[in-house]
Structures are given as structure tokens and as C-alpha cells.
Amino acid sequence: QVQLVQSGAEVKKPGASVKVSCKASGYSFIGYYIHWVRQAPGQGLEWMGWISPSSGAKHYAQKFQGRVTVTRDTSSSTAYMELSRLRSDDTAVYYCARTTDIVATGGYDYWGQGTLVTVSS
Amino acid sequence: QSALTQPASVSGSPGQSITISCTGTSSDVGSYNLVSWYQQHPGKAPKLMIYEVSKRPSGVSNRFSGSKSGNTASLTISGLQAEDEADYYCYSYAGSSTLVFGGGTKLTVL
Numbered sequence: 001q002v003q004l005v006q007s008g009a010e011v012k013k014p015g016a017s018v019k020v021s022c023k024a025s026g027y028s029f030i031g032y033y034i035h036w037v038r039q040a041p042g043q044g045l046e047w048m049g050w051i052s053p054s055s056g057a058k059h060y061a062q063k064f065q066g067r068v069t070v071t072r073d074t075s076s077s078t079a080y081m082e083l084s085r086l087r088s089d090d091t092a093v094y095y096c097a098r099t100t101d102i103v104a105t106g107g108y109d110y111w112g113q114g115t116l117v118t119v120s121s
Numbered sequence: 122q123s124a125l126t127q128p129a130s131v132s133g134s135p136g137q138s139i140t141i142s143c144t145g146t147s148s149d150v151g152s153y154n155l156v157s158w159y160q161q162h163p164g165k166a167p168k169l170m171i172y173e174v175s176k177r178p179s180g181v182s183n184r185f186s187g188s189k190s191g192n193t194a195s196l197t198i199s200g201l202q203a204e205d206e207a208d209y210y211c212y213s214y215a216g217s218s219t220l221v222f223g224g225g226t227k228l229t230v231l
Contacts, residue, residue: 044224061219103220105173111168
């Protein structure tokens with residue numbers, strides 16, 4: 001069965017970086033795009049960016065340009081999202097989600113379980 | 122890119138129908154039939170309920186339907202059930218390889 005399994009919760013200090021992993025199984029990793037979405041406590045969902053596991057092409061929301069980097073390792077079917085220069089308002093649950101293309105035509109049909117990143121001094 | 126506008130909350134009694142609106146602009150909702158809707162229960166990952174404005178994934182109840190007119194998309198839930206109580210988010214392609222979510226709507230089943 002299709003699964004996206006994310007890495008565990010993280011606690012980071014302001015100014016540090018965090019790298020969240022998303023391991024895919026049960027389907028062809030290179031056949032679907034991985035998008036990253038975050039949700040601050042009690043807040044709504046926020047799109048961050050995407051990566052094509054096949055080509056490595058990527059795109060980020062303007063808000064995160066210069067601070068976020070998404071990568072992938074096809075040998076382990078894993079996507080990564082690294083966020084740098086963390087601030088307290090980066091405290092959120094970070095999700096990876098699978099979709100067929102850049103524009104999420106078919107929606108996000110599978111999601112990771114979420115990774116809580118807490119930024120606190 | 123600004124978030125799509127949704128009502129903060131809606132409510133309905135069991136068996137009734139409710140509609141959640143999602144208002145964007147001519148640059149996102151109005152330009153593309155690429156609106157999806159997600160249901161999220163507390164502490165859970167979102168679940169896809171509608172994609173491409175009105176298509177339902179396999180396994181999603183036909184009590185859920187979607188539509189669009191101009192810059193506004195809508196999600197209608199008929200025959201409300203207690204299990205429908207959750208947060209609902211709309212989502213649209215916004216051009217230039219970017220996407221945008223709505224602010225979310227809390228549905229309360231009275």
C-alpha cells in the first residue's frame with residue numbers, strides 16, 4: 001500500500017536549520033511529485049513547494065525562497081525538505097504529500113503523517 | 122500569493138446540507154479548473170475530498186460535491202453526519218507553478 005513516512009519531531013533553536021525526510025513506499029517514487037505543506041499550531045495549511053523525484057526539478061513558494069531547499073534520493077525513495085534560519089513562527093507540523101504533477105491536478109491523494117518542528121530558545 | 126477566502130465557520134444539523142465557499146481571483150480559482158478540497162480532523166493529516174473542482178476520489182462519499190462559478194468554488198455536503206465535523210480547506214493552482222490554500226472552515230454538526 002502507498003505510504004509516506006516522515007521523520008520524527010524536532011526541536012531547534014532560532015537561527016538553526018531543520019531537515020525533514022519523507023520516505024515513499026508502495027508505488028513508483030519517480031512517477032509522482034512530492035509537495036511540502038506546513039501547518040502552524042491552530043492555523044491553516046500553507047503550501048511550501050514541490051519537487052519532481054524524476055528530474056529533480058523544484059519550485060518554492062515566494063515566501064520561502066532562499067530559506068527552503070527540497071531534495072530527493074531516488075535510491076532510497078526519499079524526499080527531503082530543509083528549512084534554514086529558523087524563527088519561532090516556523091513552529092509547525094510539516095507534511096509531505098503526493099500528487100501527479102506540478103499543479104496537483106488530481107489533488108494530494110496520500111500524505112505523510114506530519115513532522116512537528118518546534119523552534120524555541 | 123494571498124490565501125483563498127473561506128468562511129471561518131459553518132454549521133448544520135444532521136441530515137441538512139451545507140455549502141462552504143472559497144473565493145479567489147481571476148489569477149487562481151477563476152483561471153483554472155484545478156480546485157481541490159481537503160477534510161482535516163484534529164491531529165490528523167488532511168484527506169482529499171474533491172479534485173478538479175468536482176471530481177470525487179474513490180472511496181469518498183457522494184454526499185460531497187464541488188462546483189465553481191467565476192472566482193468562487195464551493196463544497197457542498199448533503200445529509201450531514203456527525204463524522205463530517207472537521208476543518209475543510211480549498212486549494213487552487215495559482216499559475217507560475219505555485220499553489221494556494223484557503224484559510225480553512227470549521228464545520229460544526231449541531
